[in-house]
Amino acid sequence: MIKLNKEALxxxxxxxxxxxxxxxxxxxxxxxxxxxxxxxxFSTPGGAPLPNDDLDLQLIxxxxxxxxxxxxxxxxxxxxxxxxYITPHWNEYGIGKCNMKAGLLPPxxxxxxxxxxxxxxxxxxxxxxxxxxxxSPDVAIRYAxxxxxxxxxxxxxxxxxxxxxxxxxxxxxxxxxxxxxxxxLSKIPSDCRVARSVNIVLDAYDKGLDWVTARNLxxxxxxxLGWFQAPANxxxxxxxxxxxxxxxxxxxxxxxxxxxxxDCTGATVGAVLGIMKGMKGIxxxxxxxxxxxxxxxxxxxSCWAVAKTCTELTERTFDMxxxxxxxxxxxxMLHDGDDVVSDEDINKMYSTDIxxxxxxxxxxxxxxxxxxxGARVEFDGEPVIEPSGSINVKVRFFNKMNDxxxxxxxxxxxxxxxxxxxxxxxxxxxQEPASALWSATITANEHVxxxxxxxxxxxVMGRPSVCLIPITILG
Numbered sequence: 001m002i003k004l005n006k007e008a009l010x011x012x013x014x015x016x017x018x019x020x021x022x023x024x025x026x027x028x029x030x031x032x033x034x035x036x037x038x039x040x041x042f043s044t045p046g047g048a049p050l051p052n053d054d055l056d057l058q059l060i061x062x063x064x065x066x067x068x069x070x071x072x073x074x075x076x077x078x079x080x081x082x083x084x085y086i087t088p089h090w091n092e093y094g095i096g097k098c099n100m101k102a103g104l105l106p107p108x109x110x111x112x113x114x115x116x117x118x119x120x121x122x123x124x125x126x127x128x129x130x131x132x133x134x135x136s137p138d139v140a141i142r143y144a145x146x147x148x149x150x151x152x153x154x155x156x157x158x159x160x161x162x163x164x165x166x167x168x169x170x171x172x173x174x175x176x177x178x179x180x181x182x183x184x185l186s187k188i189p190s191d192c193r194v195a196r197s198v199n200i201v202l203d204a205y206d207k208g209l210d211w212v213t214a215r216n217l218x219x220x221x222x223x224x225l226g227w228f229q230a231p232a233n234x235x236x237x238x239x240x241x242x243x244x245x246x247x248x249x250x251x252x253x254x255x256x257x258x259x260x261x262x263d264c265t266g267a268t269v270g271a272v273l274g275i276m277k278g279m280k281g282i283x284x285x286x287x288x289x290x291x292x293x294x295x296x297x298x299x300x301x302s303c304w305a306v307a308k309t310c311t312e313l314t315e316r317t318f319d320m321x322x323x324x325x326x327x328x329x330x331x332x333m334l335h336d337g338d339d340v341v342s343d344e345d346i347n348k349m350y351s352t353d354i355x356x357x358x359x360x361x362x363x364x365x366x367x368x369x370x371x372x373x374g375a376r377v378e379f380d381g382e383p384v385i386e387p388s389g390s391i392n393v394k395v396r397f398f399n400k401m402n403d404x405x406x407x408x409x410x411x412x413x414x415x416x417x418x419x420x421x422x423x424x425x426x427x428x429x430x431q432e433p434a435s436a437l438w439s440a441t442i443t444a445n446e447h448v449x450x451x452x453x454x455x456x457x458x459x460v461m462g463r464p465s466v467c468l469i470p471i472t473i474l475g
Contacts, residue, residue: 019274027266051297096151111153130168197235370467
């Protein structure tokens with residue numbers, strides 16, 4: 001069992017948010033610049049940080065966790081908070097919201113017609129999951145998936161948040177940068193583009209190449225993806241951490257001087273080093289330059305319940321830690337004594353089992369829970385149908401209790417539509433494999449709306465709860 005000192009943990013969480021604000025404030029004026037830069041520090045007046053959506057969204061995620069709790073929080077809840085409180089319509093943010101407003105649930109909302117799904121919007125907001133699940137990378141990536149898939153589906157942008165959330169969570173008990181990077185890599189597909197970019201930096205560093213050469217190798221390798229994409233910018237972040245060799249200022253500056261999404265890379269490097277080193281590791285002159293305040297840019301004015309300072313954000317984040325750890329049966333407890341971490345505890349952080357299950361989630365799928373069972377709806381491809389056309393829909397049901405059960409399935413179709421190849425009874429075993437696959441072919445008539453909804457009604461004799469699963473199909 002890992003034991004974390006309460007006050008030391010709170011100090012590291014505070015340093016995470018301060019480091020995030022520092023790196024974001026240094027990098028924001030150069031965001032989108034694609035050339036090699038020569039930034040040496042702040043270019044803005046002291047007294048307050050610059051606003052940054054990287055932090056804004058995490059204020060909303062914390063609010064969602066406070067209001068719904070760690071047992072219930074999922075992508076659908078985060079999606080509703082997106083629509084209510086997060087204002088930007090740019091890139092993947094706008095596409096994800098547009099798809100949700102059309103009735104597409106996450107991760108379909110982040111997958112459908114989304115040419116920005118490999119971009120940076122998810123991994124830049126991963127610290128909240130790491131801070132609420134310290135020294136628990138597999139817990140952090142569970143929530144990172146629920147977050148990232150809303151606007152990135154199951155693509156490189158989501159893998160990138162797995163990487164940073166795991167690395168940041170482990171950083172609460174590990175100070176070896178290389179080990180942290182390896183833990184991050186263990187949570188993503190080895191053949192994904194994020195992993196490829198990280199390995200380019202590792203290889204360059206091991207060969208003794210200078211940071212500029214490493215940066216240029218990343219740029220060249222990512223030419224096909226274009227700017228503002230997760231693989232290269234994760235690479236720039238890793239470059240800052242490696243070549244900075246633990247020096248806070250050098251690390252942030254290296255990352256920012258790579259160019260591209262400079263507020264994101266600088267902010268993430270600052271946050272990681274804040275977690276690793278605590279407040280004592282943040283240079284006092286840089287800390288005093290930005291102060292303790294939070295300035296937002298991406299939130300609806302009606303959202304008055306978010307944290308206004310890094311101190312408040314720290315307190316509220318810390319309050320959620322015991323709840324998140326307990327809900328996920330994490331191997332971590334908080335106490336008043338010194339930190340206690342064994343080699344065995346560290347080795348477990350490299351496990352790939354949970355990560356592989358999570359990143360294997362189909363992009364064109366979404367999940368529903370109805371207490372005694374769960375369901376995952378899966379499409380073979382885009383959820384689109386033409387007049388008189390057909391689409392295949394699969395639902396994988398999971399038994400969540402220890403009694404076998406027969407699910408009674410009924411279909412509610414748009415007028416004139418038909419369904420074939422489906423069963424009215426689905427048997428769920430009480431032991432592994434406690435799941436069953438149901439499928440149907442839905443056929444439209446000549447009348448197809450822009451948005452069409454099929455409802456699957458699932459019930460069990462002797463149980464009062466009925467699950468209504470919406471199947472949204474675009475015309």
